[in-house]
Amino acid sequence: MTSNLDEVAVYIRRSKEEQQDEHQRDDIRNWLHRHDLEIGDVGLYPEHGSGSNSERSEFRQLIDDIENGDYTDVVVWEISRIARKGLLAQEFFDACEDANAVIHITNGSVREVRPDGTGRMVAGIIAEVAAEERRNLIRRTQSGLRRARKEGKWLGEVPAGFVRDDGYLKPNLDPDYEAGESGFLDLVEALEAIDEGDSYNQTAQRTPNVTRQTLSNIDQDPERMSWYLDADADDARVQEALNSLSD
Structure with missing residues (x-):
């Protein structure tokens, strides 16, 4: 890798605040170690929030910083951590491509998305699959909730007593x-x-x-x-x- 220490960004996202992100951090630490870097040497953008939310603060800040030319390399655990909507993933890919920044994925069949387009088509397909999985999950959840209500089951917080x-x-x-x-x-x-x-x-x-x-x-x-x-x-x-x- 040809980037300098201050030109590498790491993005870590967990969907819920109570979820753990150590598996992401461990994989990313291993990737950094192989490139003679430590987690404290890079720009770190951790947050919790839905991958379908386009207004995630750290996600938005990272895109702004990439567009400003602050980074030449961005490291993520997997494509779904970037976004669970195809358009959001494509926005991220576009920002990196326009800024000539390489995306490194530590866990996935595509390991790099380069500014010349290498890896982008497959990464885009993976992002669309993740988006479809999310839509299917929402449909199954809604169907289950409707069925539970119809059966008279209690949903949500149980009342006192x-x-x-x-x-x-x-x-x-x-x-x-x-x-x-x-x-x-x-x-x-x-x-x-x-x-x-x-x-x-x-x-x-x-x-x-x-x-x-x-x-x-x-x-x-x-x-x-x-x-x-x-x-x-x-x-x-x-x-x-x-x-x-x-x-």
Whole structure:
């Protein structure tokens, strides 16, 4: 490689904040070591965010810096880390080509995309395949969500005092306090006490795994209150769960 130390950029992306990127960093470190470089010697652009988002801050900054002629070489783990939309990948390829910068891919069938076009066609196909995989994943996810709703399954955060059993909502009548669960009957007792004049703070202190904010939110939401005090709900999934109390 003919680039100087200050002319190499590394882009690392993970989709979610909780995801790890060590596998990317390890591969890239190995590539750098083979070229007598260290991760601290190069321009590093790490971020978390969807590969379909065209406004990723580090991605945008890298493109600006490439267009400004700051780099002659850009290292990424694989093509999908650049983008999961074909147009975004092509924008990146165009920026590098116009700036005469070489793209190095440490994990993939294409290892370089050069300004003369070498590797670009196959890299573009890989980017389009990644984009299609993303579209298929979205379709499968949406289909699964629609099916779950149709079956009456509960999606999203489980309300206080309930548990999810095989996808269905149920009142938690035997809470595991050590695991952080809250009990349905504990909530009933707490809300009755608040209705009789006890404060949120006092009630929360004696109710396992229930916060003042949770009690306040329920108390100020008549629909939610009716779940606990009247065993009545407008949501058919919640009502089905409450019906089990009288079975």
